[in-house]
Amino acid sequence: MRVSIITTIAAAVSATALGAAEIAPTAVSFEDGTVSQSLSGVAGDPASGSEIVGSKKLGNCIACHQVSDLADVPFQGEIGPSLDGAGERWTEAELRGIVANAKIMFEDTMMPSFYKTEGFIRPGNAYTGEAADDTFGPLLTAQQIEDVVAYLSTLKE
Amino acid sequence: MTNLKGALSALIVAGSMASGAMADPVDDTLIINEELTIVTRTAAPAHVADVLDEVMSGWLFRGTETRAMQADDFDNPGMIFVEQAEDVWNTADGSEGKSCADCHGASSDMSDVRPTFPKWNDAAEKVFTLEMQINDCRENRMGAEKWKYTGGDIVNMTALLASVSRGKPVNVAIDGPAQSTWEDGKELYYTRTGQLELSCANCHEDSYGKMIRADHLSQGQINGFPTYRLKNTKLNSAHARFKGCVRDTRAETYSPGSPEFVALELYVASRGNGLSVEGPSVRN
Numbered sequence: 001m002r003v004s005i006i007t008t009i010a011a012a013v014s015a016t017a018l019g020a021a022e023i024a025p026t027a028v029s030f031e032d033g034t035v036s037q038s039l040s041g042v043a044g045d046p047a048s049g050s051e052i053v054g055s056k057k058l059g060n061c062i063a064c065h066q067v068s069d070l071a072d073v074p075f076q077g078e079i080g081p082s083l084d085g086a087g088e089r090w091t092e093a094e095l096r097g098i099v100a101n102a103k104i105m106f107e108d109t110m111m112p113s114f115y116k117t118e119g120f121i122r123p124g125n126a127y128t129g130e131a132a133d134d135t136f137g138p139l140l141t142a143q144q145i146e147d148v149v150a151y152l153s154t155l156k157e
Numbered sequence: 158m159t160n161l162k163g164a165l166s167a168l169i170v171a172g173s174m175a176s177g178a179m180a181d182p183v184d185d186t187l188i189i190n191e192e193l194t195i196v197t198r199t200a201a202p203a204h205v206a207d208v209l210d211e212v213m214s215g216w217l218f219r220g221t222e223t224r225a226m227q228a229d230d231f232d233n234p235g236m237i238f239v240e241q242a243e244d245v246w247n248t249a250d251g252s253e254g255k256s257c258a259d260c261h262g263a264s265s266d267m268s269d270v271r272p273t274f275p276k277w278n279d280a281a282e283k284v285f286t287l288e289m290q291i292n293d294c295r296e297n298r299m300g301a302e303k304w305k306y307t308g309g310d311i312v313n314m315t316a317l318l319a320s321v322s323r324g325k326p327v328n329v330a331i332d333g334p335a336q337s338t339w340e341d342g343k344e345l346y347y348t349r350t351g352q353l354e355l356s357c358a359n360c361h362e363d364s365y366g367k368m369i370r371a372d373h374l375s376q377g378q379i380n381g382f383p384t385y386r387l388k389n390t391k392l393n394s395a396h397a398r399f400k401g402c403v404r405d406t407r408a409e410t411y412s413p414g415s416p417e418f419v420a421l422e423l424y425v426a427s428r429g430n431g432l433s434v435e436g437p438s439v440r441n
Contacts, residue, residue: 056370063370075371079364103354110363112353122350122409129404132352139352 025117025138033105034097039115039142049151052144053083059114059140059148069155079110085157095149099140114139114148181366182217182375183224187435190230193324195433202430204331208362209376214432215384218365218375219440223387227439235316235385235437238309238392242317245310251301260298264321271315271322271434275423277335284338286419287315288394306414312383312392319383319436327380327434329426342424345417351408357425360402377402378429379422381438392437395422 021041028035038044052058054073062070064079086095098105100115115138123132140148187195197214205212216224226232246264249256261267271287278285278293285293288304288311295301304311331339349356360369361377368374383392396413399421403410411417 060370075368077369078367079369110355110359112355120350120352120354121348123352124404124406124408124410126407127404129400129408129410131409136352 022142025115028100028115030097030101030104034091034093035100036093036096038146039096039100040146042143042146044143044146044148044150046147046151046154048144049147049149052140052148053151058144061148064111067155083152083155085155087153087155088157090152092149092153095152096145099145099148099152112139115142115145182213185217185224187214187216187224187228189228189323189435195324195435196326197432197435199431202427205428208358209428212378212429212432213365213376214429214435214438215375215378215381215440216435216438218373223439223441227435233385233437233439234390235383235392235439236320238313238385239316239320239437242313245314246317251295251299253298253300255299257294260294264317267318268321268325271319271436272325272328274329275335275419275426276330277333282334284335284419284423286396286414286422287318288414289419291315307394307397309391312394315394316383316392316437319434322434323436324433326431327426327429329423329430331423331427335423338420339423339427341417342420342422345421346424349406350403351406353406353408355406357402357421376428377425378432379425380429380432381435381440383436384438384440387439387441395425399425 023037023039028039029037050070053061053067054070056063061067061083062073062076064077066076066078066082066084067073068082068084070076090098094105098111101113102109102111103113117136117138120132123136124130125132125136182198185197187197189195195214195216197216198211200206201209201212216227226234230236243264246257249259258264274287274290275284277283278290281289281293288306291311291314292303292306296303304314329335346357349359357377360374365374365376379395379398382395382398384398385391386393394413396418399418400410400413411421
């Protein structure tokens with residue numbers, strides 16, 4: 001118990017220390033659609049990533065993708081390919097690029113850009129139908145992207 | 158890298174086509190009250206033939222029970238509102254003391270109207286939706302108050318006017334003075350809005366037949382409007398539906414009755430030219 005508290009604090013401290021190292025959505029550097037550098041500077045947590053992929057309120061990836069590993073999440077969509085085996089098909093840098101901004105790897109794809117804050121037409125305030133205000137941020141935070149990438153990396157066929 | 162990507166996207170395309178086939182529209186025929194056959198799929202009109210082979214009613218994408226409700230007027234909850242509107246049709250209102258029937262005769266005499274709306278109005282010099290036309294009659298011919306654009310009174314009246322046209326083919330004009338409005342609507346249809354950057358076409362042209370989360374995507378046709386939705390248990394106008402779809406792209410929506418939605422309605426209606434009018438339809 002004690003150990004884990006200390007680890008958590010240590011992680012929090014290092015995250016803060018590395019706060020400056022967090023890469024802003026407008027500063028991500030893509031190479032052929034891939035992003036090699038961690039966006040948060042903190043290792044991703046696959047358990048949190050799995051939650052984000054399945055949750056309607058977070059990544060909602062399941063709206064378009066099937067994931068056998070999340071068989072308990074109902075109503076998996078079929079707009080994009082199944083994510084089974086994504087960790088084998090793609091490297092970590094490729095997955096980070098796809099999740100951060102899939103339109104660079106797959107031109108004109110329907111997949112939303114999860115780590116992007118500029119260039120939208122009539123951006124709204126979440127699902128209210130109202131215009132975006134100054135709380136507007138990327139669909140997922142830097143750490144959430146890292147968590148999703150860590151989870152996808154575990155998906156082996 | 159390029160080759161690898163090419164190979165992968167080929168796989169992806171093959172995969173999504175296979176799964177799309179699993180959720181295809183049903184092979185079924187809509188016959189209302191055992192006598193009126195509705196055209197729910199037909200060859201695409203020339204102006205969309207480059208992107209669609211066939212145009213299909215949303216009815217084909219709904220479940221067995223929802224489809225059955227629309228096949229019988231006693232089971233179609235939308236018909237209650239048609240009856241209410243029939244009473245209003247025959248009731249005088251406004252400073253002129255006239256009812257719709259006083260000038261137009263029986264509501265059933267209006268069966269050629271719904272299929273051609275939205276259409277150009279010479280006096281107003283713009284494209285009129287059916288709602289705009291009805292409000293124009295109320296304000297300028299009856300001396301009555303305008304109805305709220307998506308309110309119950311007007312949506313009921315559009316349900317009445319749709320119901321008397323059921324079975325007739327949608328046939329809106331896209332040329333002549335309406336052409337520039339139609340082009341504005343087309344542009345909106347293909348614009349990827351909101352933080353999710355999705356256009357109408359992404360969902361209703363590229364992905365119809367597929368599941369998006371729990372929803373079976375249709376072509377987003379409006380030949381069935383107004384629709385009685387089991388979800389909110391009331392009649393819904395096309396603009397209310399557009400608003401919901403735009404909102405779901407995490408965008409700032411347009412307002413019902415706005416010039417943008419009027420243009421979009423004309424364009425979307427034209428994509429269904431040839432399908433039967435089937436409003437009020439039943440959807441989930």
